[in-house]
Amino acid sequence: MRLILLCALAFMMVLPAAYAIAPSEMLKDPVLEQRARELGKELRCPKCQNQSLDDSEAAIAVDLRRIVRARLVAGDTDGEVKAYLVARYGEFVLLEPPVKQTTWILWFGPLVIALIGAVVVWRIARRGRAQMTETADELPDDDTETGPVTR
Amino acid sequence: MRRPDRMLKRLPYLLPLVIFAGLAVYLWDGLGKDPGRLPSALIDKPAPEFNLPPLEGRDPSQPLATDHLATGKPVLVNFFASWCGPCRVEHPILNAMAQEHGVTIHGINYKDRPEQARAFLRQLGDTYGRIGSDLDGRVGIEFGVYGIPETFVIDGQGRVRYRNPGPLDPETAEKIMALMETLE
Numbered sequence: 405m406r407l408i409l410l411c412a413l414a415f416m417m418v419l420p421a422a423y424a425i426a427p428s429e430m431l432k433d434p435v436l437e438q439r440a441r442e443l444g445k446e447l448r449c450p451k452c453q454n455q456s457l458d459d460s461e462a463a464i465a466v467d468l469r470r471i472v473r474a475r476l477v478a479g480d481t482d483g484e485v486k487a488y489l490v491a492r493y494g495e496f497v498l499l500e501p502p503v504k505q506t507t508w509i510l511w512f513g514p515l516v517i518a519l520i521g522a523v524v525v526w527r528i529a530r531r532g533r534a535q536m537t538e539t540a541d542e543l544p545d546d547d548t549e550t551g552p553v554t555r
Numbered sequence: 556m557r558r559p560d561r562m563l564k565r566l567p568y569l570l571p572l573v574i575f576a577g578l579a580v581y582l583w584d585g586l587g588k589d590p591g592r593l594p595s596a597l598i599d600k601p602a603p604e605f606n607l608p609p610l611e612g613r614d615p616s617q618p619l620a621t622d623h624l625a626t627g628k629p630v631l632v633n634f635f636a637s638w639c640g641p642c643r644v645e646h647p648i649l650n651a652m653a654q655e656h657g658v659t660i661h662g663i664n665y666k667d668r669p670e671q672a673r674a675f676l677r678q679l680g681d682t683y684g685r686i687g688s689d690l691d692g693r694v695g696i697e698f699g700v701y702g703i704p705e706t707f708v709i710d711g712q713g714r715v716r717y718r719n720p721g722p723l724d725p726e727t728a729e730k731i732m733a734l735m736e737t738l739e
Contacts, residue, residue, distance in 0.1 A: 450701035492699040494596035
């Protein structure tokens with residue numbers, strides 16, 4: 405019994421990621437269908453917060469997948485398809501937010517914080533080494549002399 | 556009393572506290588918001604181009620198109636369907652806005668069967684100006700609709716000024732009517 409359960413579990417783990425796309429939705433042209441799949445992964449279903457178009461079975465996701473395919477067949481570039489949806493649904497439909505002034509903090513904030521942390525660590529390490537090499541009578545009598553970061 | 560320069564040197568200690576306070580206020584504010592209520596990408600832009608046939612069974616000479624929205628006075632565009640529960644909830648509010656306050660409300664019947672839409676209106680009342688029949692939901696996509704009901708305020712020049720995703724409640728209806736008065 406246990407073995408059967410284990411096998412079932414293992415089987416489920418190797419299954420490829422399930423898409424919500426029905427076979428009837430797919431395009432005959434495999435190249436266009438591939439592009440539609442790439443776009444479907446990068447676009448968000450507006451109804452479902454954090455699911456991509458391809459992963460969602462919401463009616464609006466089905467409609468938008470159809471629109472994406474119709475635009476590709478009509479000769480749109482990937483960028484034009486995205487722009488079409490952004491014009492109607494806002495930048496929310498892009499799962500990866502674009503780099504622009506209002507999203508700088510999102511993209512570069514973690515980097516800035518890591519840099520500040522590195523500077524702080526570097527300063528503490530340098531002072532620790534300096535104190536170890538100083539002799540006792542050279543130590544400053546006031547700890548504020550050593551800079552803003554003190555223990 | 557401490558010397559000022561000494562105080563100044565101690566200032567960086569406060570920095571984490573200040574950052575924390577700022578983040579706390581920002582995030583606390585965000586907690587109360589409904590992530591399902593997206594702002595419309597169409598605000599202050601002209602309403603999308605569309606031309607819909609009237610709902611079957613209504614006056615066949617009354618289609619609903621972009622031109623009917625720019626009439627010099629603000630109107631509401633309400634997406635509804637008979638299969639949509641919240642639409643039933645908000646419908647009496649729409650009726651009251653139209654009947655008691657003289658608001659012009661055009662309906663877009665979204666992905667519905669005309670006979671069922673007619674039954675819905677017979678049951679709950681039909682106070683719409685025009686009703687366009689959006690059988691495949693294409694016009695919904697033009698408006699950026701992702702779930703109905705959704706209601707749009709269109710000003711006299713035919714620009715989208717406000718969007719309410721989800722059912723109207725009496726408070727929102729008041730706010731919308733106040734906004735429409737400023738547009739008049």
